[in-house]
Amino acid sequence: MRADLSLQQAPPFSVPARFLVSAPFFGLLAALILLWYGPEMISHRWSPEVLAVTHFLTLGFLTMSMLGAMMQLMPVLMGMVFPRAVLFSGIIHTPLFAGILCLGLAWLMQIDLLFIVALVLLGFSFSLFIVLTADRLLRSANRHATRSMMLLALLALFFTTCLGIYLAMGHGTETVPLARQLTDLHLSWGLLGWVLLLISAVAYQVVPMFQITDEYPVIVQRWLGWLIFIALLSLSLTYLWPLEIVKTISTIVLASCLLTFALSTLWLLHKRRRLLADITMRFWQLAMSCLLLLTSVWGIATLIHADLPAFLLGVLMIHGFAMSTINGMMYKIIPFIIWLHLSVHNKNLRGRGERSSQVNVPHMRKIIPEAAALWQFRFHLLSLVLLLLATIWPLWFFYPAALLFAIAQAFLLFNLLKSVRFYNKKLAELSTFI
């Protein structure tokens, strides 16, 4: 007996979908909080509203979609299957979703108990994910650089979480003092470790494949991630043994790594064989330009001892670099897996003799139209420009920026939800077409 054409290890659609759709939901929530609280909330860096927005973006948008993308991509990129994907994705997603909401609300409403609830939920969700994935990665036979980069990224997520939980206990309990000197370390492990390492690991494979470019230089693939990781480790050690020179060197190494990654990606894209500038390519270019700008501004400001607006680098990194990359990837991942699931379903029906003719399965641009993606990209870009201006002149630009940000996120949410509905509709349609 010939088995149904299986999805070649790809998990069911609901597994990545629930993570990817949750991301713009948190993005929209963050934008609405900005609109609700107004420009006073960014008058200082540590306001609870700022921390809530930051984590709706870093945990709610970035980490949320990164977990979903990993579960989807690992079978393909690493040749490994995520164990009992439906069960575990539920056990990981639900506490993650609830935990992020609780953490945000704990800050906004200043409820100590909610901090504790959030930490338990987030701690549980991340531990489970890290253990399961690391176990699979360690056993995978694949030896591509992406494997070790993913392991390093997971380790970075672990450090970020530990530091985050400790810091949050300073906010939520009487007994633990707030260790604010650790905040920079926490955000460095989060943004330069977890986020940057994972994005670069994925970029090494997907940029050459989907834009038909040359490979990244082998040294970049092999060493960049390790350099970043080691620099972050040394930076952490300076908290135990304060050595100014180690700190300076690590910072320089980090900046050079960011520069190398941004420049090599931009160069590859510039020399791509596929002339068509698809939406994902524009998002990549935008993301890498932001990384370039970020490093330059940061480097120059450090050299001339200038003070930067408090949120400038954060906006460039979180919105400009990380959210852009992921937003662009979503426009490849979601339509493709919808197409894949539909076409497999279609073929299986035929294989079982339940239908004689081949019905055409809608291609990717029917699932998310290019025009819808393009307009969402434009709103995203505009919201980025306005947010950057708002970090410098909040009184003028804060509201327009927040409004555009809300529109861009709502638009993304709309595009994704519409494609999920399309999937459900087509699935039913295919089955009745017998």
Added chain:
Amino acid sequence: MKIKQFMTQDHKDCDLLFAKAENAAAKDDWTTASQAFNAFVQAMERHLGIEEQELFPAFEEETGVKTGPTEMMRMEHDQMRVLFAEMEYALEQKNCDDYLGIADTLLILMQQHNMKEEQMLYNMMDQHLPNDFSHWQKKFDEWDED
């Protein structure tokens, strides 16, 4: 040269033909597009054919595994062939949006397939099959003559 290097290079060559056809279609240049598309499909059919008729059977014989990775690869080849046909239809209709949409879908399908071969299957083949590059080169040349 090993099977892996040889076949990986052929993947890259096919990619370039794919890009050429897509670039032309995006510019509404249907004559060039259809020439490049035909060249692309021809190169792909040769590649897929050699895998299905030479490499996979030899591997299955050597290892005794018939339902494992090679079966999966064959199914993906069939999925690609469905898309070739759809692209050809869009090309005849000069329907740019459909052509680009199907091409986008094919590109991802094809690349993730190639990646599985390059990172897993070809390595396994190099461990089990004769490491004789001229043998495979000959198969490619013979294919063109048929």
